[in-house]
Amino acid sequence: MEKRPDSPIDKPGDNAGQDPEAVVHHVSQRKKRKKGVGGEDMDLNLTSMIDVIFQLLIYFVITANFMIDEGTILATLPGNAAESAEQQKPQTPINIFLQTGDDGRTYTIKVDNVLVAGPADLYAYFSEQIHSGKMAADDPVLINPMGYVRWQHVVNVFNACVRAELTEVGFAPS
Amino acid sequence: MSHVTRRGPVQPKLNITPLIDVVFLLIVFFLLVNNIVTDEVPELKLPDLDKPQTSEAQGDSRVIVNIVPMQQYDGDPGPGTPIGEVLARGGDAEYVSVGKKKWKISEEGALKEFREFVADSIASRLKTNPNRPPIVMLRADAAIYYEQVLPILNALQLAMVDGGLDPKIAEQIAVNLVAYMPKD
Helix, strand or coil, X not given: CCCCCCCCCCCCCCCCCCCCCCCCCCCCHHHHHHHCCCCCCCCCCCHHHHXXXXXXXXXXXXXXXXXXXXXXEEXXXXXXXXXXXXXXXXXXXXXXXXXXXXXXXCEXXXXXXXXXXXXXXHHHHHHHXXXXXXXXXXXXXXXEECCCCEHHHHHHHHHHHHHCCCCCEEECCC | CCCEECCEECCCCCCCHHHHHHHHHHHHHHHHHHHHHHHHCCCCCCCCCCCCCXXXXXXXXXXXXXXXXXXXXXXXXXXXXXXXXXXXXXXXXXXXXXXXXXXXXXXXXXXXXXXXXXXXXXXXXXXXCCCCCCEEEEEECCCCEHHHHHHHHXXXXXXXXXXXXXXXXXXXXXXXXXXXXXXX
């Protein structure tokens, strides 16, 4: 088949008299990217940032403990235990007196007039009293600390009473 | 290993954008939670008990009352610290706090304001959920003198009655003493 002289495929007269290398054809950006012609791809180096972020993440994961090591013991507030217990049982409550030593760190426990060495002995004392039938688990008990007894000791004594399964333990009003 | 195509070798690339998104979200979460926890619950050295009878507090509606000493514990205030070190500090309390609110104990009228705040807090919680009264938790530092805790216990008791809790129900007028959990 003979080519038409004005065919768009081949126009012999178009570049006549021109240097073929000097002709600049328009190449679209899309084609440039496809062919790898023109600008290079820009890369952001994220490695150091990721390193820092992971360090931060590990720090927060390790330091966040959400207070899982804290628990509670239910205690009746001053006045309530004595009042409610006395309404049910008209009897004088057993008093636990706490006195602090001169150094402010040691303390003594007295159950009415009996001197007890520490919370472990207090637990043993009440357990023995309950098992021998000398007292009942629901007998009212009042913890009566001196002003300078530390909270550590007060709660420790309270804990020993709860451990001995006493149900009516309270704090003496001031 | 790079694949070879008609256009040449292909460089393998890892798309880490979703990874960075997730990691950033986690960091933001931990930052926020950390701030909330330290605001609501200041670091205290809690009572470390012999054979503790503590259990996890039940109920999601809580009023946490903190009694913070003048001399904070220097170092990690976790369980197992020798008791001598704990009690070497002074036993005076500096302030009592509920959430972000603080009342200096030495200031006149502080306990009255504290009592009113707790009463309002209990009342508003009871209004939204009358069947589930909030539980009151007392976090006091182990070194604090009992004489400093007692007025706060009394104020709490009055606040609970003012807030609308039935004083006849002993369980509802009780307070949860916070101490360390058993080690096992």
